[in-house]
Amino acid sequence: xxxxxxxxxxxxxxxxxxxxxxxxxxxxxxxxxxxxxxxxxxxxxxxxxxxxxxxxxxxxxxxxxxxxxxxxxxxxxxxxxxxxxxxxxxxxxxxxxxxxxxxxxxxxxxxxxx
Amino acid sequence: xxxxxxxxxxxxxxxxxxxxxxxxxxxxxxxxxxxxxxxxxxxxxxxxxxxxxxxxxxxxxxxxxxxxxxxxxxxxxxxxxxxxxxxxxxxxxxxxxxxxxxxxxxxxxxxx
Numbered sequence: 001x002x003x004x005x006x007x008x009x010x011x012x013x014x015x016x017x018x019x020x021x022x023x024x025x026x027x028x029x030x031x032x033x034x035x036x037x038x039x040x041x042x043x044x045x046x047x048x049x050x051x052x053x054x055x056x057x058x059x060x061x062x063x064x065x066x067x068x069x070x071x072x073x074x075x076x077x078x079x080x081x082x083x084x085x086x087x088x089x090x091x092x093x094x095x096x097x098x099x100x101x102x103x104x105x106x107x108x109x110x111x112x113x114x
Numbered sequence: 115x116x117x118x119x120x121x122x123x124x125x126x127x128x129x130x131x132x133x134x135x136x137x138x139x140x141x142x143x144x145x146x147x148x149x150x151x152x153x154x155x156x157x158x159x160x161x162x163x164x165x166x167x168x169x170x171x172x173x174x175x176x177x178x179x180x181x182x183x184x185x186x187x188x189x190x191x192x193x194x195x196x197x198x199x200x201x202x203x204x205x206x207x208x209x210x211x212x213x214x215x216x217x218x219x220x221x222x223x224x225x226x
Contacts, residue, residue: 004157033212042118042203042216043158056212090157098210100146100165105157 004106006091012112013081021076021109023091029104031055031097032074034066035090037108043090049074050097078111086113117141118206120217128225133191135220137204140185144206148214149178149189152201161202162189194224 005024013019025032031050035043045058049068063079072093078085088110092103119138127133137147145166150158164171164178164187171178177190191198204217 035216040218042120042205042218044216045213048212058213092157097212099148099205099207099212099214100163100210102160102163103214105150105159107155107157 004091004093004104006089006106006109008109009107010110010112012114015081015083015113017081018077018079019081019111021078021089021091021111023074023076023093023106025072025074025091025093026095026104029093029095030072031094032068032072033092033094033103034074034076035092036060037088037090038084039087046076055097081113083113086111116218117144118204118215118217120202120204120220122220123218124221124223126223126225127194129196130193133189133194133198133222133224135189135191135202135204135222137187137189137217138185139187139206139215141206141208141215142185143208144215146207146210147178147180147187148205148207149176150203150205150216151198152203152219158203191222194222196224196226198222199224 033048034046037043047057052068068074088108090108092105148163149161152158180187201219
């Protein structure tokens with residue numbers, strides 16, 4: 001079975017631009033969560049999608065938005081990029097709701113905003 | 115707000131000895147705790163977890179201890195191996211909530 005795949009692996013954007021990050025969940029997983037990991041910090045929860053609906057959101061502004069598709073893959077969109085958005089963005093999938101069932105993380109997308 | 119804290123950014127141990135990684139939390143609503151391991155250029159991988167109804171969970175060389183009164187948990191790795199060298203994250207959630215809170219991580223180096 002394939003794991004969680006994220007694309008692109010690295011990205012450089014200019015402040016004010018928009019970016020879309022992509023995630024293919026592990027086979028059989030219907031739940032996708034997105035995390036932001038700034039340098040020297042642990043991952044921070046952005047939001048989760050379950051069966052194409054947003055199912056919980058962390059403390060991130062509305063310019064962070066997402067989508068989940070019928071095949072359970074997902075996108076993270078960030079508008080009006082700010083320098084502080086520079087971070088590693090991690091996608092995690094699971095086969096059920098709830099952290100207790102274990103998350104499988106992708107390798108992440110390293111976003112640099114200049 | 116840092117609800118999960120890992121106060122040691124790094125830890126170095128000799129191969130074969132015990133590694134003890136510590137984690138403190140402030141939110142008394144947390145009832146499920148997890149440890150993740152992260153190698154460079156890879157995503158975190160789940161290692162071991164513990165529910166608040168237990169005070170110990172063991173899986174091979176890895177044991178997690180939970181002290182609810184102190185709001186403290188620790189991960190013991192015995193014996194430590196060079197392949198265990200990685201960044202270890204402690205995470206916690208409340209009511210099986212999807213908002214899993216992570217600590218900043220501890221970089222473990224196991225020397226041959």
